[in-house]
Amino acid sequence: MFFPKKYRSHKAALIMMAAEFPFTVVILILTGIADHNTYRTKLWQDGADNGFNSAPDEAIYAAANYRPYTAPMVWSSFLTEYNLVLGVLSTFFLLTKAPMQILRVFYPPISVAVHGALIVLYSIAASFQAGKDMSDPQHPQPGPPWYITKSCSVAAHKSNIGYCEQAKSLFAITIIITIIYFSEFIIALISCFSTKAEREAYRERREEKRALKAYEDSILRAPPSGTYPMTPGPMTGTSFPAMTPRTLAFTRLDSGSQASDLPLRHHFSTPNPGGPLHLHTGGGSMSGYAYQEQPQPQMYFPPPPTQAAKYG
Numbered sequence: 001m002f003f004p005k006k007y008r009s010h011k012a013a014l015i016m017m018a019a020e021f022p023f024t025v026v027i028l029i030l031t032g033i034a035d036h037n038t039y040r041t042k043l044w045q046d047g048a049d050n051g052f053n054s055a056p057d058e059a060i061y062a063a064a065n066y067r068p069y070t071a072p073m074v075w076s077s078f079l080t081e082y083n084l085v086l087g088v089l090s091t092f093f094l095l096t097k098a099p100m101q102i103l104r105v106f107y108p109p110i111s112v113a114v115h116g117a118l119i120v121l122y123s124i125a126a127s128f129q130a131g132k133d134m135s136d137p138q139h140p141q142p143g144p145p146w147y148i149t150k151s152c153s154v155a156a157h158k159s160n161i162g163y164c165e166q167a168k169s170l171f172a173i174t175i176i177i178t179i180i181y182f183s184e185f186i187i188a189l190i191s192c193f194s195t196k197a198e199r200e201a202y203r204e205r206r207e208e209k210r211a212l213k214a215y216e217d218s219i220l221r222a223p224p225s226g227t228y229p230m231t232p233g234p235m236t237g238t239s240f241p242a243m244t245p246r247t248l249a250f251t252r253l254d255s256g257s258q259a260s261d262l263p264l265r266h267h268f269s270t271p272n273p274g275g276p277l278h279l280h281t282g283g284g285s286m287s288g289y290a291y292q293e294q295p296q297p298q299m300y301f302p303p304p305p306t307q308a309a310k311y312g
Helices: 010-034 040-049 058-064 077-102 108-129 158-192 196-221 245-254
Strands: none
Touching: 010 077, 010 158, 040 077, 040 158, 077 108, 108 158
């Protein structure tokens, strides 16, 4: 099975990843600022004051009248938390795949799976940010919220202009990074389909590996060219007999040469068992300590007594 490991253009993949970096950082910053309802309710109330959408206090009226109420997704706390988690997840993926791409181990199928998932997640985030608000029949909002469709200068409270620009920027960056992810997805997807030349090269490499494996198996299964004895013995076909320490010792003892390999054998043997022994040190002979065996005194045995003569 062919598993693609190379991109058609590795340089293009690196360029797109470098372009992704600043937008990922901006999204992480903007979602972090928007967390904990920094400006969501303020923009909601500002739109209600201008008559663009419903008011946040409708939840209080619904609870007082025992009516069920669900906040529109575009103004819900879930969207704020979702954007924050998505920003953190994007940063994690970027820090993980960047070194893998440099080391060429971020293979195209893995890139397709990762960027495909990110495209889906960011598409959901963009649809939530551009969601409608039809909770108030008197002030319906059939399209995106006012801070996206209108200029921030129409804000009822001038202090919300900065928050309006942040929310507008977050939506724009979400669209841009989705396009970047889609481009990376296309680059990886094209690299997953092999060309005719790549298939030929892959088939050649596979045939070479198969031939090499068959050759190694044939060598391992081939019978040995000769038999080897379990015990040492003379080698056939050579002029040198097998030598062991015992063979060498008997050869020296049984040799008929007059010169013996044991220098003191004839020195102390009969008829000269008590030959002089000279001690030698590294420099020369120690004449003052020369030792010569002294002759042993002969044992004296007295003759047996003779029988006394009988005098008659």
